[in-house]
Amino acid sequence: MNWYDTVFEVIDMRSFSNLWYWIALAVLWSSVSHYVLGVPFDMILRARREKEGEAMVDLQDMVRISVNRILYIAEVSGTWVLLFGSACVTALGLMAVLYDFEFAQAVLLLLGPLGILALLSLKTSRKIHAEGDAGEILVRRLMRHRFVTQMIGVFSIFVTAMFGMYQNLYVGVVSF
Numbered sequence: 001m002n003w004y005d006t007v008f009e010v011i012d013m014r015s016f017s018n019l020w021y022w023i024a025l026a027v028l029w030s031s032v033s034h035y036v037l038g039v040p041f042d043m044i045l046r047a048r049r050e051k052e053g054e055a056m057v058d059l060q061d062m063v064r065i066s067v068n069r070i071l072y073i074a075e076v077s078g079t080w081v082l083l084f085g086s087a088c089v090t091a092l093g094l095m096a097v098l099y100d101f102e103f104a105q106a107v108l109l110l111l112g113p114l115g116i117l118a119l120l121s122l123k124t125s126r127k128i129h130a131e132g133d134a135g136e137i138l139v140r141r142l143m144r145h146r147f148v149t150q151m152i153g154v155f156s157i158f159v160t161a162m163f164g165m166y167q168n169l170y171v172g173v174v175s176f
Contacts, residue, residue: 015106016164025160028110029153036146037121037128038066044146048139060134063142070125078122085115102167109163113156117149 015021034041039062047059073081089112095104124145127133133141 014168015102016167021106025110025157028114029157032114032117033146033150033153036142036149037063037070037125039063039142041146044139044142048136048143051136056135060138063128063138067125067128070122071129074122074125085118089115105163105167109156109160113152117152120145120148120152 036044039059043055043059043062046055050056089108092104092108092111095101096108124141128138128141131137
């Protein structure tokens with residue numbers, strides 16, 4: 001037995017038993033919950049603390065730019081993004097469920113909840129744009145959006161962890 005076989009016998013390289021997958025999952029949800037509609041969370045906290053001043057003006061400008069960008073993308077190419085996104089998720093779902101392809105299961109558990117989050121971000125952007133939120137109301141709406149994002153992330157991580165443990169135990173039992 002050579003060095004290569006020993007390493008791959010000790011370290012399992014399947015998706016759910018790979019440390020890098022779990023690091024990627026943690027970094028993904030950490031990044032997604034830090035940037036609320038493209039605005040860094042520390043900027044929201046600074047504006048909430050000052051209430052009126054340069055930090056609030058900066059926050060409102062940053063949110064305006066981000067909301068306009070999200071709405072522009074949705075208006076110009078939203079249908080195509082929805083079609084291609086749905087096709088990709090459907091293909092991943094078929095490979096994950098029908099063919100029991102572990103890599104497709106892992107990617108689906110990473111990307112699936114992001115689709116829900118994209119729709120939530122579009123809805124929040126439309127509300128901010130339509131109602132012209134500013135000041136404390138804007139901060140409250142962004143904080144609520146971040147809370148819902150974090151709850152989606154917690155649920156996603158929980159489901160992924162449960163499925164990953166099941167997959168590792170099931171594959172471990174079957175291989176013996």
